[in-house]
Amino acid sequence: MTAPQPAAQPTASYGTGHTPVVELRGIRKAFGDLLANDDIDLRLRRGEVHALLGENGAGKSTLMRGLYGLVRPDAGQVLVDGRPVSITSPKDAIAAGIGMVTQHFALVAPMTVTENVMLSSVGLGPLDLAAARRQVKDAAARIGVAIDPDARVEALSIGEQQRVEILKALVHDCRVLLLDEPTAVLVPQDVDALFTTLRRLTEQGLAVLFTSHKLHEVSAICDRVTVLRRGRVVTTRDVDGAQARELAELMVGRPVTGVARDAVLGFETDEAPAARRDVDVPAKTVLRVRGLTVAGTASQGRRALFDVKLHVDAGEVLGVAGVSGNGQRELVDVLTGMREPVAGSVEVDGVDLTGAGPQRLMDAGVGRIPEDRHASVVPDLSVEDNLVMEHLDEFRRGPFVDRRKVRAHANRLIEEYAIKAGPTDTVGSLSGGNMQKVLLARVLDREPRLVIVAQPTRGLDVGATEYVQRQLLRQRERGAGVLLVSEDLDELLALSDRLVVLSEGRVAGELPVQEATPERLGLLMAGGTIEEVTA
Numbered sequence: 001m002t003a004p005q006p007a008a009q010p011t012a013s014y015g016t017g018h019t020p021v022v023e024l025r026g027i028r029k030a031f032g033d034l035l036a037n038d039d040i041d042l043r044l045r046r047g048e049v050h051a052l053l054g055e056n057g058a059g060k061s062t063l064m065r066g067l068y069g070l071v072r073p074d075a076g077q078v079l080v081d082g083r084p085v086s087i088t089s090p091k092d093a094i095a096a097g098i099g100m101v102t103q104h105f106a107l108v109a110p111m112t113v114t115e116n117v118m119l120s121s122v123g124l125g126p127l128d129l130a131a132a133r134r135q136v137k138d139a140a141a142r143i144g145v146a147i148d149p150d151a152r153v154e155a156l157s158i159g160e161q162q163r164v165e166i167l168k169a170l171v172h173d174c175r176v177l178l179l180d181e182p183t184a185v186l187v188p189q190d191v192d193a194l195f196t197t198l199r200r201l202t203e204q205g206l207a208v209l210f211t212s213h214k215l216h217e218v219s220a221i222c223d224r225v226t227v228l229r230r231g232r233v234v235t236t237r238d239v240d241g242a243q244a245r246e247l248a249e250l251m252v253g254r255p256v257t258g259v260a261r262d263a264v265l266g267f268e269t270d271e272a273p274a275a276r277r278d279v280d281v282p283a284k285t286v287l288r289v290r291g292l293t294v295a296g297t298a299s300q301g302r303r304a305l306f307d308v309k310l311h312v313d314a315g316e317v318l319g320v321a322g323v324s325g326n327g328q329r330e331l332v333d334v335l336t337g338m339r340e341p342v343a344g345s346v347e348v349d350g351v352d353l354t355g356a357g358p359q360r361l362m363d364a365g366v367g368r369i370p371e372d373r374h375a376s377v378v379p380d381l382s383v384e385d386n387l388v389m390e391h392l393d394e395f396r397r398g399p400f401v402d403r404r405k406v407r408a409h410a411n412r413l414i415e416e417y418a419i420k421a422g423p424t425d426t427v428g429s430l431s432g433g434n435m436q437k438v439l440l441a442r443v444l445d446r447e448p449r450l451v452i453v454a455q456p457t458r459g460l461d462v463g464a465t466e467y468v469q470r471q472l473l474r475q476r477e478r479g480a481g482v483l484l485v486s487e488d489l490d491e492l493l494a495l496s497d498r499l500v501v502l503s504e505g506r507v508a509g510e511l512p513v514q515e516a517t518p519e520r521l522g523l524l525m526a527g528g529t530i531e532e533v534t535a
């Protein structure tokens with residue numbers, strides 16, 4: 001009897017040196033001035049789980065959507081089994097054996113699992129239901145999931161819906177499965193089930209490419225990882241043996257230890273704000289949050305925020321870091337009265353304001369500069385009307401609005417905040433920077449005790465960014481507390497005195513800015529614990 005030759009085993013041929021099942025060469029995609037994908041090369045091997053790791057905005061979805069024909073790259077080539085293919089629509093991708101589960105499921109809620117799965121292949125035409133059910137069952141068995149082919153999609157959990165999406169891809173005979181942030185919407189148990197499914201698929205020779213910003217997922221399931229940063233490939237490597245720290249650093253960028261805050265803002269002028277901690281205000285707590293828990297939407301799992309504890313002192317900027325969608329929005333919503341928590345408490349200046357609405361919070365001295373500036377102004381109204389609309393009562397004389405008083409108020413703020421517009425210009429006609437200045441003026445002129453601000457410089461040019469950041473530091477100098485939510489680490493490090501990191505709705509850790517390096521923050525953002533980070 002001869003011993004079995006290793007080379008005869010099918011899996012042994014899926015190694016290096018063989019033609020990749022999919023190869024991307026020089027993929028480039030710009031959105032206006034922004035290069036979302038910059039000359040990207042990527043090779044997918046049969047039987048591997050390949051992670052596309054990167055921070056929010058790194059270009060992961062764009063690359064994947066390009067490969068699936070949902071986005072048209074400006075340049076580059078796609079090869080399937082070594083042969084160039086042209087993919088200009090999902091139909092082309094499916095024909096080439098590429099399937100994709102997008103971030104937002106495309107299921108028809110009132111229809112059954114079988115109907116949904118078959119919809120993409122046979123459309124709304126006549127359906128051999130018995131055959132279709134069998135096909136769905138077979139596909140489910142292939143990946144080891146139990147799913148009732150007759151269940152209505154609307155009755156399924158998010159995890160189950162995701163399985164239906166995977167089945168949809170599998171009935172098309174796909175050989176490469178693309179999953180965009182598949183775990184973002186899942187609870188931990190469903191994540192485990194998904195990983196088991198992916199393993200089953202790769203054992204059958206499929207290649208899986210999935211995007212993630214969570215290091216622990218990458219090390220748990222992936223064979224290889226490609227790290228993207230600002231649209232470029234930083235590296236492709238085996239996951240085996242890769243240090244989480246190393247990957248975090250690759251993901252977030254330069255290995256900076258000290259933080260040149262002032263250099264970021266360019267504070268060499270005599271306008272420079274007082275050095276941190278020299279601020280002469282008693283360290284009174286203006287915001288105290290305990291046990292804050294907020295229910296999640298269906299796509300978030302049970303809770304959007306869980307047991308969050310934090311505080312902001314007067315004269316302090318507390319930065320809130322985190323990958324988008326980890327509870328930041330819900331935190332801001334609760335603190336500005338737009339949403340009620342299911343548990344926990346919110347105290348402002350020692351007064352319990354749990355569950356208070358926007359007006360009460362505003363009256364209590366909370367100023368809010370929310371993420372969506374377009375939704376915070378009325379674009380069709382003038383600059384002057386937008387500046388007074390939250391406090392119109394103060395501009396009334398009898399039943400009428402005192403237009404002269406409104407105009408004078410507007411002129412003063414236009415001057416003080418260097419808004420490049422006239423009082424009667426509609427806010428909708430302003431640039432992003434000037435619109436943000438209108439918002440800042442409206443909120444900050446009232447000298448709030450606590451400023452809640454989210455993504456204050458997103459989309460602004462350098463000049464406007466610096467202006468906005470200075471204004472926020474000014475609030476801190478006059479003794480207000482500032483809670484700053486931002487996805488821009490440089491901004492957080494430049495402005496914050498302390499930072500908390502939100503991960504999956506919880507406070508993953510807290511660091512004084514002196515100890516907060518991008519690497520440490522990146523680790524916490526990616527699901528690490530404070531013990532791991534400060535070890």
Ligand SMILES: Nc1ncnc2c1ncn2[C@@H]1O[C@H](COP(=O)(O)OP(=O)(O)O)[C@@H](O)[C@H]1O
Nearest residue numbers: 031034036054055056057058059060061062063
């Ligand atoms: N349709 C679009 N129009 C304009 N900009 C876009 C579009 N899609 C993505 N972008 C931008 O391209 C960059 C990369 O986005 P994306 O691929 O979604 O990143 P990721 O999936 O890694 O978070 C981001 O700056 C994003 O704002």
Ligand SMILES: [Mg+2]
Nearest residue numbers: 060061062181
């Ligand atoms: Mg994405």
